[in-house]
Amino acid sequence: MTDQPRPRAEVRRAAERYRSTPAxxxxxxxxxSFSGHYDPRNTHFGALLACNEELLAPGAGFEQHRHRDVEIVTWVVEGALAHRDDRGHAGVVRPGMVQYLGAGSGVAHTERNLGGAAEPVRFVQMWLQPDRFDAEPVYGLARPTPDDRGVTLLASGMERDADRGALRLHRRDAALHHVTAGPWQPLPELPDAPFRHLHLLRGSLGFRTGSGPHGTGRDLRPxxxxxxxxxxxxxxxxxxDGAELLLWEMHSALLLG
Incomplete structure (x- = not known):
């Protein structure tokens, strides 16, 4: 399952995101594109279907809702997020932890700012298309040990990562990494893939789209x-101020048909 798309770097600014206030x-x-925000030119990238920045005030959250056949990965930036689902899973996700919900044949869950919290919870939630459908729902919560090199594997369905202790995805050619670099430092060597999605959490990042005079300089802010x-x-x-980001490594796009 390997696609070879034309080399391209498309930057999407934080201010260009579609804003919703569902509760x-x-x-x-x-x-x-999501719900009432529909742009047929912006429905996915690679196998990634959603990358939402969420902010829940104290006492706020998403009431029970249902998902099916989607891989949901959550990274908390600030605060604490409480998860509970109808398959008996419950957990609290805090900064430095990664949560995985493989919805498979169907699961209903709630997501709320942790009860009694005085501060908002801010998190990034990403949805990935699986390549195994109608599977038994799976839940996982982990606090990965940061890699000294600055690239920490959070979740993967790839065979090469089977023994690395990361949360296991129902997508055999995709992996999610947490990447950090100090002030003015180059990023550590990143995994190569036909599709890579970078989401900047903190700091700033610059790069070029090609070597020599043919490359264009681009920059990212939180x-x-x-x-x-x-x-x-x-x-x-x-x-x-250094850089902290989430990187999806994807070796194919959406599976159709």
Whole structure:
């Protein structure tokens, strides 16, 4: 399952996200078409269907709702997020932890700011298309040990990662990484893939779309993302406050039919 798209780097700014307020105290900023925000040119990237920035005020949250055949991965930036589902799973996701819900044949869950919290919870939630449908729902919650090199594997369905202790996805050619670099430092070596999606959490990042005079300089600020196809990510370097980002490595696009 390997596609070879034309090399391209598309930057999407935080201010370009679609904004929704589905409930009191809930604000969602969508990277892709979602619900009432529909753009046929912006429905997915690679196998990634959603990359939402969520902000839940104290006491706020999403009431029980249902998902099917989607891989849901959540990374909390600030605060604490409480999850509960109708398959008996419950957990609290805090900064430095990653949560995975493989919806499979169907699961209903609630997501709320942790009861009694005085501060909002801010998190990034990403939806990935599985390549195994109607599977038994799966839940996982982990606190990965940061890799000294600055690239920490969070979740993967790839065979090469089977023994690395990461949460296991129902997508055999995709993986999610947490990447950090210090001020003015180059990013560590990143995994190569036909489709790479970068979402900047903190700091700033600069890169070029190609080597030499043919490359164009681009930059990212918190909430910005870059959709990279092929080798169009050259010399990525953190800015004055360093850089922290989430990186999806995807070796194929959506499965159709």
């Amino acid at each position: 009191d105290g809930v604000e969602t900023r969508h990277a892709f 909430g910005d993302s870059a959709r990279i196809t092929g080798p169009a990510l050259v010399a990525p370097t953190a800015g004055e």
